[in-house]
Amino acid sequence: MPSTNVEFVTELMEFSDHGALIQAFVMQALEQYARRVAAMDPEALDTPMVSGHAWHGCALEVLQKLEQRLET
Template sequence: MSRSQPQTNVEFVAELMEFSAHGALIQAFVLQALTYYAYRVAAADPDALDTGLVNGHAWHGCALEVQQRLKRHLQE
């Protein structure tokens, strides 16, 4: 795909989820990857997640939000 502008993160993830050589299996893969990473970050000490770019408590909060939203989504 030739583009004059780089894709946004949202466009990239949408394209990844919709167009894969492995069909719809990619969607299960992406959801599993989110689940795994959110679990690891939520289990960590928020202070240990601090970097020069990201506040550890905010990053930890993102993980908790993703966990909650995935739980609701997958129980529907």
Template sequence: MAQRKDNIAFVKALMTHSKYGALAQLFVIDALSKWSDKISSVEPRAVDSPMISGEAWVGVAKEIKDKIDARVS
């Protein structure tokens, strides 16, 4: 059985091995932008789960959103 890639290797493969070339990179960045925008505006309690604190989840969404916003501005 093939060993699973760690998350960094998996995301790198998504962004570098596509029959659509660099369009895959735009898709991944757009998806991150839209999801981080959505999650950063919710009440942390709404996204609490047994595995991840809602506060941490919203916090990381805000961090990623800020980094993407800074890159495109």
């Protein structure tokens, strides 16, 4: 059975050939993509499967949680 997304990301973050550096890479990628999506018009993000407003909201949530994480 294929792994879930959570299992995949956990394995990537914990068992990389590049050690802990992969964690910085994944976090950076997450932040950069969230910033790109947050800067877009939500309607431009609409697809037949996902509401652009919901996708945009996910980006804003990720950015907010990353900010909170860095405050600590």
